[in-house]
Amino acid sequence: MKQKTLSQYLVEQQRRDPAITTEIRSLIETVARACKAIAHCVSKGALGGVLGSLESENVQGEVQKKLDVISNDILLGANEWGGQLAAMASEEMDTIHRIPHSYPRGDYLLLFDPLDGSSNIDVNVSIGTIFSVLRAPLDAEGRDIEEADFLQPGKKQVAAGYAVYGPQSLLVLTLGSGVVGFTLDREQGSWVLTQADMRIPEDTAEFAINMSNMRHWEPPVKHYIDDCLAGENGPLHKNYNMRWVASMVADVHRIMTRGGIFMYPRDERPSGKKGKLRLMYEANPMSFLVEQAGGLAIDGDERILEVQPTGLHQRIGVILGSKNEVERVLRYHQED
Numbered sequence: 320m321k322q323k324t325l326s327q328y329l330v331e332q333q334r335r336d337p338a339i340t341t342e343i344r345s346l347i348e349t350v351a352r353a354c355k356a357i358a359h360c361v362s363k364g365a366l367g368g369v370l371g372s373l374e375s376e377n378v379q380g381e382v383q384k385k386l387d388v389i390s391n392d393i394l395l396g397a398n399e400w401g402g403q404l405a406a407m408a409s410e411e412m413d414t415i416h417r418i419p420h421s422y423p424r425g426d427y428l429l430l431f432d433p434l435d436g437s438s439n440i441d442v443n444v445s446i447g448t449i450f451s452v453l454r455a456p457l458d459a460e461g462r463d464i465e466e467a468d469f470l471q472p473g474k475k476q477v478a479a480g481y482a483v484y485g486p487q488s489l490l491v492l493t494l495g496s497g498v499v500g501f502t503l504d505r506e507q508g509s510w511v512l513t514q515a516d517m518r519i520p521e522d523t524a525e526f527a528i529n530m531s532n533m534r535h536w537e538p539p540v541k542h543y544i545d546d547c548l549a550g551e552n553g554p555l556h557k558n559y560n561m562r563w564v565a566s567m568v569a570d571v572h573r574i575m576t577r578g579g580i581f582m583y584p585r586d587e588r589p590s591g592k593k594g595k596l597r598l599m600y601e602a603n604p605m606s607f608l609v610e611q612a613g614g615l616a617i618d619g620d621e622r623i624l625e626v627q628p629t630g631l632h633q634r635i636g637v638i639l640g641s642k643n644e645v646e647r648v649l650r651y652h653q654e655d
C-alpha cells in the first residue's frame with residue numbers, strides 16, 4: 320500500500336478546499352516539524368539531559384520542567400521566520416510573542432501548550448503538544464498584534480491538533496472538516512497518514528477523572544460519578560471502567576480512538592472555581608478536535624467552543640468525549 324505523508328495530505332486538502340491557504344499548509348508543516356524535534360528530545364530522556372525541573376515558574380505559578388522550556392523554544396524558533404504568523408501565545412510565556420519586524424508577517428495566530436502532561440515526563444509516561452490556529456482580526460492589519468486579538472471563541476479556530484509522544488509518536492489534526500491521524504516514521508523522518516477519519520463512538524462506559532478531587536466537586540459531577548460507580552444495578556444500568564493518565568493528550572487520544580468521557584471539572588476550591596485546564600491552549604483545541612470527530616465538549620453548562628475568552632491564560636472546566644455521555648452530564652448540570 321502506498322503511504323501518504325502529511326505533506327501530501329495537506330496538498331490534497333488545499334486542492335479540495337480553497338479556504339486552506341498555502342500559509343495554513345506551511346504553518347501546519349512547520350508545527351509538525353517542531354513536534355518531530357520535540358519527539359526526538361523526549362525520546363532521548365536522561366541521555367539528552369532533558370529530564371527534571373528548572374528553578375523558574377511560569378505565569379500560572381507552576382514550576383517549569385526542562386522539557387516545558389525546550390519544547391516552547393523549539394515551537395517559537397520553528398514558527399518565527401516562515402511568514403505565516405503575526406504572533407504566538409503559549410502556556411509557558413507571560414504574554415504574546417509578536418513576530419519580529421525582521422521577518423515577514425502573516426495572517427495567523429498560533430497558540431500552544433508546548434508540553435502537556437509535565438508531571439509524566441520524568442516517569443516515562445505519554446506526554447504531548449497541543450496547538451490551535453486562529454486568523455488575526457482584519458482590523459489588526461497595519462498595527463501591532465495585541466493580546467485582545469487572540470481572545471476569539473474556539474469556534475473561530477482554523478485548525479487545531481496535538482502530538483502524543485508515547486510508544487509511538489502521533490500527530491492528530493483537524494482543518495475543520497474531520498480529524499486525521501499520522502504516525503511518525505522515524506526512519507523516513509515523516510508523518511505518515513494512519514487514521515484517515517477519526518470518529519468518537521457516541522456511547523461509552525469509560526470515564527476519566529482525577530478521583531482524588533472528589534470531595535471538592537460540584538453536586539452534578541459528584542452525582543454523575545456516583546451513578547457510574549453504582550454499575551449495572553444503578554440508574555445508568557451499566558458497569559463503567561476508569562482511566563486517568565494525567566496527560567490530557569493521552570486521555571483525549573484514548574477517547575478519540577475508542578470513546579470515553581474526560582472530565583477536569585471546575586470545583587468548589589477557591590483555586591478550582593474556574594477549572595484547571597487552560598481555555599486557549601488546551602480546552603479550545605481539544606474541543607474542536609473532539610467535535611470534529613463527532614463528540615461534544617462542554618464546561619458544564621455550555622459548549623466550550625462558544626465561550627468568549629476574557630484572558631489569554633484563562634482556565635475552564637472541561638467535560639468532553641462521547642456525545643451521548645457528555646449530553647448526559649449536561650443534563651445532570653441542568654437538573655441538579
Ligand code: AHG
Pocket residue numbers: 410432434435436437438529565566567568583
Ligand atoms: P500541563 O502539563 O500542560 O500543565 O497540563 C497538565 C494537565 C493535563 O494534561 C492533565 O489532564 C491534568 O493537568 C492532570 O492534572 P492532575 O495532576 O491534577 O491529575
Ligand code: MN
Pocket residue numbers: 432434435436567601
Ligand atoms: Mn497541558
Ligand code: MN
Pocket residue numbers: 387410432433434435436437
Ligand atoms: Mn504544558
